[in-house]
Amino acid sequence: MQESKLLTISTSPHIRDRDSVPKIMWTVVISLLPAVFAGTYFFGLRALLIVFIGTVSSIATEALIQRILHKKITVYDGSAAVTGMLLAMVIPSGVPLWMPIIGSFCAIAFAKAPFGGIGYNIFNPALIGRAILLASFPVAMTTWQLPLPMQAVDSVTGATTLAIIKEGHADHALSIWNLFIGRSGGSIGETSELALLIGAILLLVKRYITWHIPVSFIGTVALIFGIKELFGDRDFAMIMVQMFSGGLLLGAFFMATDMVTSPLTKTGGLIFGAGTGIITCIIRIKGGYPEGVCYAILLMNAVTPLIDRYVKPRRFGISRKK
Amino acid sequence: MLIGNRFPSTVQVFFTLMRMNKAINFSSKLIIKRFQGGVYLKDEKASSRKRIEDAELPSKVTIPFHQHIGTPASPIIEVGSQVKKGQKIAEATGFVSANVHSSISGKVTSIGKNLYPALGRASIAAVIESNGKDEWVEGIETHDPDLLTDQQIIEIIMEAGIVGMGGAAFPNHVKLTIPEGKKIETILLNGAECESYVTADHALMLEEPEKIIDGLKLVMRVTKAKNAFIGIEKNKPDAIDILNKAIHSEKNIKVVPLKVKYPQGWENMLIKAILHKEVPPSKLPLDFGIIISNVSTTNAISNAVRLGHPLIERVVSINGSGIVKPKNLRVRIGTLFSELIRQCGGFSGEVGKIIAGGPMMGFSMSDMGVPVTKGTNNVLVLSKDEVKDLQPNACIRCGRCIDACPVGLIPRTIALLAQKGMFKEAESYFPIDCKECGCCAYVCPSKIPLVQLIQFAKTDIITR
Numbered sequence: 141m142q143e144s145k146l147l148t149i150s151t152s153p154h155i156r157d158r159d160s161v162p163k164i165m166w167t168v169v170i171s172l173l174p175a176v177f178a179g180t181y182f183f184g185l186r187a188l189l190i191v192f193i194g195t196v197s198s199i200a201t202e203a204l205i206q207r208i209l210h211k212k213i214t215v216y217d218g219s220a221a222v223t224g225m226l227l228a229m230v231i232p233s234g235v236p237l238w239m240p241i242i243g244s245f246c247a248i249a250f251a252k253a254p255f256g257g258i259g260y261n262i263f264n265p266a267l268i269g270r271a272i273l274l275a276s277f278p279v280a281m282t283t284w285q286l287p288l289p290m291q292a293v294d295s296v297t298g299a300t301t302l303a304i305i306k307e308g309h310a311d312h313a314l315s316i317w318n319l320f321i322g323r324s325g326g327s328i329g330e331t332s333e334l335a336l337l338i339g340a341i342l343l344l345v346k347r348y349i350t351w352h353i354p355v356s357f358i359g360t361v362a363l364i365f366g367i368k369e370l371f372g373d374r375d376f377a378m379i380m381v382q383m384f385s386g387g388l389l390l391g392a393f394f395m396a397t398d399m400v401t402s403p404l405t406k407t408g409g410l411i412f413g414a415g416t417g418i419i420t421c422i423i424r425i426k427g428g429y430p431e432g433v434c435y436a437i438l439l440m441n442a443v444t445p446l447i448d449r450y451v452k453p454r455r456f457g458i459s460r461k462k
Numbered sequence: 463m464l465i466g467n468r469f470p471s472t473v474q475v476f477f478t479l480m481r482m483n484k485a486i487n488f489s490s491k492l493i494i495k496r497f498q499g500g501v502y503l504k505d506e507k508a509s510s511r512k513r514i515e516d517a518e519l520p521s522k523v524t525i526p527f528h529q530h531i532g533t534p535a536s537p538i539i540e541v542g543s544q545v546k547k548g549q550k551i552a553e554a555t556g557f558v559s560a561n562v563h564s565s566i567s568g569k570v571t572s573i574g575k576n577l578y579p580a581l582g583r584a585s586i587a588a589v590i591e592s593n594g595k596d597e598w599v600e601g602i603e604t605h606d607p608d609l610l611t612d613q614q615i616i617e618i619i620m621e622a623g624i625v626g627m628g629g630a631a632f633p634n635h636v637k638l639t640i641p642e643g644k645k646i647e648t649i650l651l652n653g654a655e656c657e658s659y660v661t662a663d664h665a666l667m668l669e670e671p672e673k674i675i676d677g678l679k680l681v682m683r684v685t686k687a688k689n690a691f692i693g694i695e696k697n698k699p700d701a702i703d704i705l706n707k708a709i710h711s712e713k714n715i716k717v718v719p720l721k722v723k724y725p726q727g728w729e730n731m732l733i734k735a736i737l738h739k740e741v742p743p744s745k746l747p748l749d750f751g752i753i754i755s756n757v758s759t760t761n762a763i764s765n766a767v768r769l770g771h772p773l774i775e776r777v778v779s780i781n782g783s784g785i786v787k788p789k790n791l792r793v794r795i796g797t798l799f800s801e802l803i804r805q806c807g808g809f810s811g812e813v814g815k816i817i818a819g820g821p822m823m824g825f826s827m828s829d830m831g832v833p834v835t836k837g838t839n840n841v842l843v844l845s846k847d848e849v850k851d852l853q854p855n856a857c858i859r860c861g862r863c864i865d866a867c868p869v870g871l872i873p874r875t876i877a878l879l880a881q882k883g884m885f886k887e888a889e890s891y892f893p894i895d896c897k898e899c900g901c902c903a904y905v906c907p908s909k910i911p912l913v914q915l916i917q918f919a920k921t922d923i924i925t926r
Binding site: 146148150152154155156159160161214257260400402406452454455457458 | 501740822827828844852860903904906907909914
């Protein structure tokens with residue numbers, strides 16, 4: 141009977157799916173790489189350096205805080221890396237090198253750690269980091285580099301497509317294709333929608349995100365701008381411009397879908413996506429900032445607990461109407 | 463020419479419409495024939511398509527008196543009694559209880575508390591040592607069901623101590639005694655066997671389809687059911703073929719191939735998949751005119767009615783990475799797990815877990831000295847490296863447990879509240895609906911012991 145003493149006892153189930161939190165988070169990191177490389181191609185090695193600094197300082201901040209609070213060091217789970225990477229991807233490549241450090245520090249120290257670390261934060265940490273940077277350094281944060289192939293001799297910075305439209309210079313010949321592959325000014329990770337979609341497909345195939353939030357988010361934006369064009373200039377190509385510019389795809393596929401800060405259910409995700417889309421459009425059309433994705437997601441993050449409270453799955457055998 | 467040109471186009475339109483109609487019908491079938499939630503398990507049925515072998519006659523059996531749902535049977539033998547194969551050794555107490563019979567001939571050497579392979583509790587059991595003769599008790603007689611009344615058939619089933627053999631072990635005569643005012647329309651025969659590893663029902667369907675159908679027809683007769691469906695998962699095409707052949711002359715019995723998805727074999731999922739009805743938590747299948755029986759159970763019913771054999775043996779699949787030769791064995795009730803493992807070539811390496819039942823809902827054993835009971839369909843041996851010490855992380859709110867839950871619960875919220883001892887709040891999330899199928903914990907990337915925490919909440923609500 142000595143042998144039997146070695147048997148493990150536990151409740152069922154005795155087999156588990158192989159997916160784990162680190163696997164999910166590191167896959168998100170991999171899925172972001174195409175966009176980072178695209179950013180590097182268009183904005184130069186400095187872009188890569190900024191992403192690197194952002195990621196490393198995010199991981200370092202988390203480790204440091206966990207050390208000080210005598211908590212288990214959990215930076216290996218990859219969630220801090222995702223936060224740092226996303227933060228660096230939503231800032232322009234021309235910022236001073238210390239800026240991503242401050243952004244990452246704020247993201248982890250203000251938006252993640254105080255709530256209890258991974259799984260407990262209410263707001264998307266990367267977006268909080270960006271919001272703080274944008275409020276503190278508005279000039280640096282909105283001085284967008286033009287992609288290298290587009291730079292003229294004496295102008296290396298320029299407005300983003302959205303800023304151009306905002307200021308009424310929409311007569312600039314906008315090549316939607318250029319927007320799509322990334323040949324336009326903007327933040328590091330936002331520029332190439334093609335690269336973002338490659339990463340998004342990886343996450344969709346792995347089922348780490350579902351279509352609900354991105355489709356309802358982007359769909360709502362397209363719908364609202366479609367209606368706007370219908371009663372306005374009838375320039376429907378503008379819908380494509382709205383979809384492929386700014387941080388819409390990055391936000392819709394990689395930030396709004398953040399598991400921790402989005403609703404639990406798929407129906408909740410549809411509502412969340414639609415809400416984000418509406419707020420994005422309000423900011424883009426009427427707001428003072430040219431880009432609204434960041435604030436739209438943050439505002440809907442705050443509504444997530446409310447959505448979860450009212451959107452629940454249907455109990456088996458119980459009609460929803462009762 | 464004009465007509466000649468128009469004619470084919472009309473035909474084409476007609477056929478296109480037909481095709482569309484077919485496609486719509488087909489897709490609506492696809493939508494209906496599945497239940498929400500569930501998980502796709504890896505097919506690990508190594509012992510499938512292996513013939514059923516008779517296990518060696520055990521030299522000693524341990525037969526618990528409480529192998530079923532309901533009150534324990536009370537012993538009618540004493541230490542030192544000589545018993546024969548098929549002799550009743552414990553009698554049902556009350557209606558929801560079941561008789562227990564000796565599975566070998568020999569001498570009762572002790573009666574006392576013994577480990578029991580379910581619910582982690584001990585049960586009073588008799589230890590019987592074999593005299594090697596394997597003699598049947600007197601009075602075993604064959605019957606012609608046509609000469610028996612329905613009541614007599616139910617009595618034979620009750621006397622034979624037959625319980626549900628899919629795992630739940632609910633006394634069968636209770637199920638077949640239809641309460642006043644209820645009518646049974648349909649019998650669902652459960653051959654889904656949706657847990658990975660388990661192959662006992664599959665093996666039985668391949669080898670004894672006639673007996674299974676015979677038992678099913680007896681069940682249909684005594685319950686006056688009009689029709690029956692046999693639900694089998696599509697990963698067992700050979701069983702579907704064989705049973706289809708066995709029912710070719712039956713008009714009111716149909717084999718329904720089912721999607722391979724766990725927990726397809728759970729009663730309510732089977733009803734949903736085959737009859738497109740949802741049985742709410744407050745109701746029983748009986749309220750919908752449905753009775754569900756397992757293929758092993760109807761096989762045992764046929765044996766009891768036609769041959770007069772009480773339930774003293776069953777097919778058990780023994781498998782898992784920790785075992786050398788996975789097998790389907792016909793085992794006497796009371797045979798110890800250690801004996802079965804020895805007959806399957808022993809352990810292939812270091813052992814992690816020994817599980818009575820399947821990997822999703824089975825019970826892990828602390829000891830190999832536990833006996834096979836009427837409800838044991840599988841013995842699973844997992845090797846040491848398959849059994850990891852899982853460290854749960856914080857919930858990252860991925861929502862997978864919600865998508866996987868077949869009864870539409872929010873497992874992570876119930877678990878979170880249970881962890882904090884907030885049972886009152888947890889109650890409003892209906893943990894009582896939970897059937898502990900394990901889908902939520904299976905998919906959880908944070909490895910949170912969701913089933914355990916939900917059990918915790920349930921226990922508090924039930925005992926409050």
